[in-house]
Amino acid sequence: MKLTGFIFFRLFSGFIGLLPFPVLYSFSFFLSFILKRVIKYRKRIILQNLTGCFPRMDERALNDTMGRFYLNLTDVMLEGLKAFTMSGRQVLARYRIRNAEVIKPYVDAGRSVICVTGHYGNWEWGALSPPLQTRFRFIAFYKPLKYKRFDSYARNNRSRFGTYLAPIRETTKTFEENRGNPAVYLMAADQNPSNREMAYWVDFLNRETAFLHGPEKHARINNYPVVFAAIRRTARGYYELELSVLADDPSVLPEGEITTRYAASMEKLIREDPANWLWSHNRWKYSR
Numbered sequence: 001m002k003l004t005g006f007i008f009f010r011l012f013s014g015f016i017g018l019l020p021f022p023v024l025y026s027f028s029f030f031l032s033f034i035l036k037r038v039i040k041y042r043k044r045i046i047l048q049n050l051t052g053c054f055p056r057m058d059e060r061a062l063n064d065t066m067g068r069f070y071l072n073l074t075d076v077m078l079e080g081l082k083a084f085t086m087s088g089r090q091v092l093a094r095y096r097i098r099n100a101e102v103i104k105p106y107v108d109a110g111r112s113v114i115c116v117t118g119h120y121g122n123w124e125w126g127a128l129s130p131p132l133q134t135r136f137r138f139i140a141f142y143k144p145l146k147y148k149r150f151d152s153y154a155r156n157n158r159s160r161f162g163t164y165l166a167p168i169r170e171t172t173k174t175f176e177e178n179r180g181n182p183a184v185y186l187m188a189a190d191q192n193p194s195n196r197e198m199a200y201w202v203d204f205l206n207r208e209t210a211f212l213h214g215p216e217k218h219a220r221i222n223n224y225p226v227v228f229a230a231i232r233r234t235a236r237g238y239y240e241l242e243l244s245v246l247a248d249d250p251s252v253l254p255e256g257e258i259t260t261r262y263a264a265s266m267e268k269l270i271r272e273d274p275a276n277w278l279w280s281h282n283r284w285k286y287s288r
Helices: 002-018 021-039 043-053 059-082 088-094 104-108 148-158 168-177 214-222 257-272
Strands: 095-097 113-117 138-142 164-167 184-188 200-204 207-211 226-235 238-247
Touching (some): 021 059, 164 168, 207 257
Parallel strands (some): 113 226, 138 164, 138 184
Antiparallel strands (some): 200 207, 226 238
């Protein structure tokens, strides 16, 4: 059964890869309609999250945001599949780092950098594009898929331009093994932490929210600077990353300050256009 699913996935991703981008986005309109109107994919969670974070949003704005959220979701899903067949030139043209020079002084000085972002806009191309634009060494953490064929295929594809993918369960080991060898660590830090006892609790989008402790923990242990990557869609299928320093010297900051700064940067980005964030994730499943 798993092998059948893998074969179907390879065929479907191959089909998506053959579609020109205009056709791809026409297909995305159709899929977003199916998800919203027919399947009603996680509609209760999405509505609950939006109303909890934006209590003053009127019904018209709420419906508009939900509609654009579903379209953003299907765009990202199809762009993720399209990534399996995209050339380096296509990736480079569509996913640009606006100010990579922010990181350069640290790497030139022999220091590694932790780059944090979130599930906003297209995060799927984040492992593909950076090595094509810079000479830095990139390490991205990911959650391995249960079926080994799927995992191997996805991992090999996402690392084909030079980014090294490390299993998230080996985060500490990866930092230790690469100490002394400058790298840019890519970490998505807006997931719901499984361990609430170790989480940092921050006021985020009008709600007390638990954040993963990992990025701040490893920044403090290694005294690595922390940079935030804001992902913005500049046109349909085109994205730009803007980098900003959250912490130049983590050792002098009070406990939790790096996470608080990250949450503030993430919230500011979300408020620019709420529809681009992953509202279908049950972010506030647990309370303190």
